[in-house]
Amino acid sequence: MPLGATIWITTSLLERSLGYATTEELNRLSRTLEGTVRQFYQRERDGLKREALDGRVAATSYPVADTNAWPEDVRAFWESGEPERSSLSGPGGDHLDFMRKTNAGVDVYRRDLGAIRMQELSEEFRRTRELVGSLESRDLRRGFTLTLLLLVGVVWLISLAPLLFIAHRISSPIRQLTAGLTGFAAGEWDRRLAKGGDDEVGRAVDAFNDMAEQLRRSRERLVYLTQMSSWQSLARKTAHELKNSLTPIRLTIEEMLARQPLADRAFMDQAVQIVVSEIETLERRVRAFSEFAREPPANPEVFDLNVLIAERVALLKPAHPETAYSFRLDVRGPRVHAGTDLVKGILTNLLENAAEAAGPGGSVMTISHSQGGQAVVEVHDSGPGLSDEARRTLFEPTITFKKRGMGLGLSIARKNALLLGGDITLVEGVLGGAGFRVALPSAPESAAASV
Amino acid sequence: MATAPLVAQALTIRTVADALHVQARGFSFIEGPVLSRLREGRSVRIDFEMTVLSKPEGPVVKQTMQGFTLSFDLWEERYAVSLIGSPPRSISHLRPRDAETWCLENLTLPVSSLGFSRDTPFWIRLAYHVPDIGPEASEAPSERYTLRGLIDRLSRRREEADLAKSVDAGPFRLP
Numbered sequence: 001m002p003l004g005a006t007i008w009i010t011t012s013l014l015e016r017s018l019g020y021a022t023t024e025e026l027n028r029l030s031r032t033l034e035g036t037v038r039q040f041y042q043r044e045r046d047g048l049k050r051e052a053l054d055g056r057v058a059a060t061s062y063p064v065a066d067t068n069a070w071p072e073d074v075r076a077f078w079e080s081g082e083p084e085r086s087s088l089s090g091p092g093g094d095h096l097d098f099m100r101k102t103n104a105g106v107d108v109y110r111r112d113l114g115a116i117r118m119q120e121l122s123e124e125f126r127r128t129r130e131l132v133g134s135l136e137s138r139d140l141r142r143g144f145t146l147t148l149l150l151l152v153g154v155v156w157l158i159s160l161a162p163l164l165f166i167a168h169r170i171s172s173p174i175r176q177l178t179a180g181l182t183g184f185a186a187g188e189w190d191r192r193l194a195k196g197g198d199d200e201v202g203r204a205v206d207a208f209n210d211m212a213e214q215l216r217r218s219r220e221r222l223v224y225l226t227q228m229s230s231w232q233s234l235a236r237k238t239a240h241e242l243k244n245s246l247t248p249i250r251l252t253i254e255e256m257l258a259r260q261p262l263a264d265r266a267f268m269d270q271a272v273q274i275v276v277s278e279i280e281t282l283e284r285r286v287r288a289f290s291e292f293a294r295e296p297p298a299n300p301e302v303f304d305l306n307v308l309i310a311e312r313v314a315l316l317k318p319a320h321p322e323t324a325y326s327f328r329l330d331v332r333g334p335r336v337h338a339g340t341d342l343v344k345g346i347l348t349n350l351l352e353n354a355a356e357a358a359g360p361g362g363s364v365m366t367i368s369h370s371q372g373g374q375a376v377v378e379v380h381d382s383g384p385g386l387s388d389e390a391r392r393t394l395f396e397p398t399i400t401f402k403k404r405g406m407g408l409g410l411s412i413a414r415k416n417a418l419l420l421g422g423d424i425t426l427v428e429g430v431l432g433g434a435g436f437r438v439a440l441p442s443a444p445e446s447a448a449a450s451v
Numbered sequence: 452m453a454t455a456p457l458v459a460q461a462l463t464i465r466t467v468a469d470a471l472h473v474q475a476r477g478f479s480f481i482e483g484p485v486l487s488r489l490r491e492g493r494s495v496r497i498d499f500e501m502t503v504l505s506k507p508e509g510p511v512v513k514q515t516m517q518g519f520t521l522s523f524d525l526w527e528e529r530y531a532v533s534l535i536g537s538p539p540r541s542i543s544h545l546r547p548r549d550a551e552t553w554c555l556e557n558l559t560l561p562v563s564s565l566g567f568s569r570d571t572p573f574w575i576r577l578a579y580h581v582p583d584i585g586p587e588a589s590e591a592p593s594e595r596y597t598l599r600g601l602i603d604r605l606s607r608r609r610e611e612a613d614l615a616k617s618v619d620a621g622p623f624r625l626p
Contacts, residue, residue, distance in 0.1 A: 012598055034525065041526035076543070085544055086527060122525050126492030133491060143606020147598070150605070 002159035009151045013144055023135045030128040037121055041096075044111060045086045048098045052109040059100075059107035067105075074099060074106050092117030173201040180208055189216045221418050224395065228415045231397050236293035239286045246286070250279050292397065292408045298339040298420060302443040305334045305368050305375050312347040313366065319352075322360035328367045334375035335443035338420040343440065346417055346424070349409045350379040350436050357383030357433055365431055374422065374439045383433035391426060462575055462620035470559040473501060473577055475618065478555070480579055481521070481530070481547040484614060489523040489530070496520050496535070497581050499558050500617075503565060504574040507621060512573065515560045521550060567625055574621030581614040 051057040062070050067078065077085045077099045084100045089110070094117045098109040176193050183191045192212060193205045253275050260268045306329045313325050336343065354364045358381040367378040386394065397411040414424045422440040429435035463474045480497060481489065488495050497519050503512040518535035524543070530550040531543035534557055542553055567573060 013602075016598065016602060038526055038528075045527075080542070080544065082544060087544075088526075118526060122492055125525060129491035130493065137608060138603070138606035139608055140602070140606050143602045143604075146605040147602050150601070 002156050005155040005159075006152050009148065009155070013148055017140070017144055020135065020140055023132060026128065027132045027136070030125060030132060034125055037118070037125075040116070041118060044096055044113060045098070048096055048109055048111045049084075049086070052098050052100065052107075057109050057111070059109050061102075061105060061107050063105040065105075070106070073097075074108060077101075078106055088118050093119030093122070170201070173205060177201070177204060177208060180212075184212055184215075189219060217423075221423065225415070225418055228397075228411065231411070232293040232295075235289040235397075239289035239293065242282060242286045242289075246279055246282055250276065253279075288408060292412055296339070296342060296416070298342060300338050300420075301340055302335055302337050303340055303343075305336045305377055305440070306330070307333070308336075308340070308343060308347065309366050309368060309377060312344060312351055316348070316351050316355060320355040320360075323355045323358050324361075324363040326363060326365045328365065330369040332370070334368055334370045336375045336440045337443040338422070338440050342416040342420055346413045346438055347377070347379075349413045350424075350438070353409070354379050354381035354383070354434070354436075357381045358431075359383065362433075363431055367430075370442060371439075373442055375442045376437060376439050378427065378435060378437045380429045380431045380435040381433040382431040385429060385433045386426070394426060395424070462577060462618065464575065464623050464626075466562055466626060469562050471503075471562050471565070472559055473555060473575060474552075475555060475577060478577070478618065479547075479551060480554075480581075480616070481551060485521070485581055486547075489521060490525075492523070492525055494520050494522040495581060496583075497554070497579050499554060500576075500578045500580070501558050501560060502576040502578075503560065504576060504619075504621070507574050507619065509574065512567075513560055513565055515558065517558045519554050519557075562625065565625075569625050572622035572624055574619060575623060576617055576619045578615065578617030 048057070052059065062074050067075060070078070073087060073089070077087075078101070084098065086096065086098050089095045089097050090112075094113050094115070096111045096113055096118075098111075100107050100109075173193075180191055180193045189212070192209050195202070195205065195209075253272055257268055257272045309327070309329065313327075317323075317325065351364065351366075355362075358364055362382045364382075365378075365380045367376075367380070369376050395410055395414045397408050410424075417424045417438060417440070420440060422438065425437050425439075427435040427437045461476045462478075463476070465472050465474065485495050485497070498516060499519070500514065500516045502514045504510065505512050520533045520535060522531045522533075523529075524531065527544065529544040530547060531541065532545065532550050532553050533539060533541040540557070545553065565573070
């Protein structure tokens with residue numbers, strides 16, 4: 001396109017330059033014409049004057065007594081100091097007048113110049129000289145060169161603009177991708193790129209975002225498992241130490257009670273009962289710590305997730321008879337390949353928590369479906385939901401002094417889910433309270449068919 | 452606008468009734484670019500200015516301005532002059548010197564307006580100015596954005612558009 005425009009501009013300028021090339025010829029021609037016409041005029045003027053003086057041509061006389069009726073040019077001549085004058089008259093100056101002062105006034109002799117209109121010729125000559133003067137006053141070489149450079153420059157600039165735009169559009173996502181990779185390598189795990197188009201670059205951006213998301217999740221799981229490992233180690237040691245101390249304490253107290261005289265027996269019975277009760281509480285905690293520290297075997301097998309859900313809910317109902325349970329299960333029955341005991345433990349924990357959060361008269365909903373090669377189960381409750389603080393520390397192991405549980409349930413559940421190749425995440429609750437999603441590995445097609 | 456001083460000229464004054472006239476021997480303006488333009492068949496406007504000063508280069512006492520239009524009869528080879536103003540006056544079939552003289556004769560100042568006695572010396576500055584003496588732009592507004600208009604615009608030479616000259620003389624005294 002720019003090359004074509006350049007050729008067109010050059011050709012147009014060349015054509016115009018050929019037009020200007022006739023200026024010199026026009027100049028010469030107009031000068032020649034001026035001289036020729038002047039010679040013609042002067043010959044006619046001299047001829048008329050001669051004929052007038054010889055009396056060979058009739059005159060129109062304007063007597064002095066009637067100057068008011070004279071034409072303007074005759075009066076102007078009369079008032080001038082000239083004895084005689086020649087001038088043009090008639091339409092376009094096609095007549096020549098010779099005026100002569102006499103004693104009686106002014107005699108005017110007239111000659112027809114035929115079709116030659118001298119005043120029109122004057123005007124034509126003026127226009128021609130003006131054109132020549134205008135062209136001669138210009139530096140046409142410079143004008144043509146600057147015009148060519150200007151137009152070609154504009155054309156190329158206009159042509160370059162879309163090229164630059166396209167180049168920018170192509171390179172911008174690549175630059176963005178490079179910056180994203182660099183940032184990700186520097187530890188910006190949450191860095192994501194704006195979605196690109198459907199071309200290769202767009203697909204690369206999508207792949208980057210997917211990879212970044214997977215890496216973020218993997219890293220998060222790894223960190224969580226590492227933390228859990230530390231906590232498990234601590235729990236194991238604590239449980240061992242406590243158990244070592246609790247057993248002699250319990251035996252000593254019971255021995256002290258046996259040796260006590262009967263007179264003080266009532267007081268001692270009450271005191272021993274209090275101490276033994278507290279020791280039992282501590283032993284329960286020790287067992288919870290041991291459970292937390294335990295690495296249960298996975299024993300993976302294929303099972304129907306819907307069946308397991310129904311079984312867990314049936315077991316839970318007697319403990320929370322005033323809670324309503326509802327289901328939204330995938331009728332195809334998502335097949336899971338995982339340790340059944342671990343999954344039972346996870347579901348029991350989530351359902352127990354949901355029933356407790358919903359309370360008497362509340363409701364719990366269980367949902368199952370398959371998504372992205374995983375079997376998913378969601379547990380929602382109609383309870384008050386979770387505070388921001390609870391959301392942040394939800395899966396961290398804590399020690400609570402509530403009547404039931406140690407604050408380790410969700411930590412254990414998530415650890416087990418991760419060990420199975422899945423995860424537990426918090427989702428938007430559909431019943432107004434909390435919602436948890438458990439993703440578990442789906443069974444391969446062949447294994448699922450054989451169940 | 453360039454103003455070039457006229458040299459080697461002698462200004463004289465005369466009064467006719469209450470009018471102060473100035474005569475300038477050798478003060479010629481039908482020459483150079485003005486003459487070229489007239490001989491191309493074009494008319495030329497000339498603005499004259501006569502200034503009475505109380506001192507050389509001194510304060511202005513009185514000033515008058517008058518414009519004229521000159522034209523040239525290509526075939527008769529005579530000049531015509533028109534006085535711009537009210538009432539307009541014109542004269543034709545003049546030789547160059549006669550045309551110049553007619554212009555100066557029609558440039559007057561009322562003596563009474565000067566307030567000078569016969570012994571009061573004064574100076575006179577005579578100047579003329581020819582506007583737009585350069586070649587006329589042939590570019591029509593409609594051609595401004597055409598290829599021809601662009602070539603015309605970019606090929607113009609930078610020329611002195613106006614022509615101006617002046618002469619100072621004195622001291623004079625009223626006759």
